[in-house]
Amino acid sequence: DAMVIQNPRYQVTQFGKPVTLSCSQTLNHNVMYWYQQKSSQAPKLLFHYYDKDFNNEADTPDNFQSRRPNTSFCFLDIRSPGLGDAAMYLCATSRDWAGGLNEQFFGPGTRLTVL
């Protein structure tokens, strides 16, 4: 089945130690998104790629970076994790932006713990 895959499902890192989360998709979608969801809150968009075109949300901290080396893969790099970065990180894809093609599909998420 076509899907969005995230690895690892659970990630523990130390305060200040860089960490990378990965997302892959077999849907061949043009757009990939990274969302952050903190406990008891709604998901919040960090950034997205349309193909290789990167778009950062205005309030995404500089500590968060992303890479999309090809259509299938997208990475979230947290350069110096703080305790406030502990959260669920959700990757999503959509075929396109236009109406009718913009339904988003989510991966299972990576739960990040910062010690």
Place this chain on the structure above:
Amino acid sequence: GIQVEQSPPDLILQEGANSTLRCNFSDSVNNLQWFHQNPWGQLINLFYIPSGTKQNGRLSATTVATERYSLLYISSSQTTDSGVYFCAVGSDKAAGNKLTFGGGTRVLVKP
């Protein structure tokens, strides 16, 4: 940006009961999705419904785009329906057609 409000914030149901969840949004949209977030945190797509009515088993949804609201109906609820239900909207006015989520409705179905 678009504001999205969901009601009620919490809902406790007896198994077998029916319920309606509401989502109000503040501007025109070209994407509206309903999700169920399971206990492991995964967002499960329920409906893609920027307008109209859809049904899938015991669940159905209606979006009245001109009046800027959407409703999710759960009939004959089961304990597996427990979790958080999110409404999320997107607009071509927002870069990347990003989804803005409502605050969610936390549903508990008791046996």
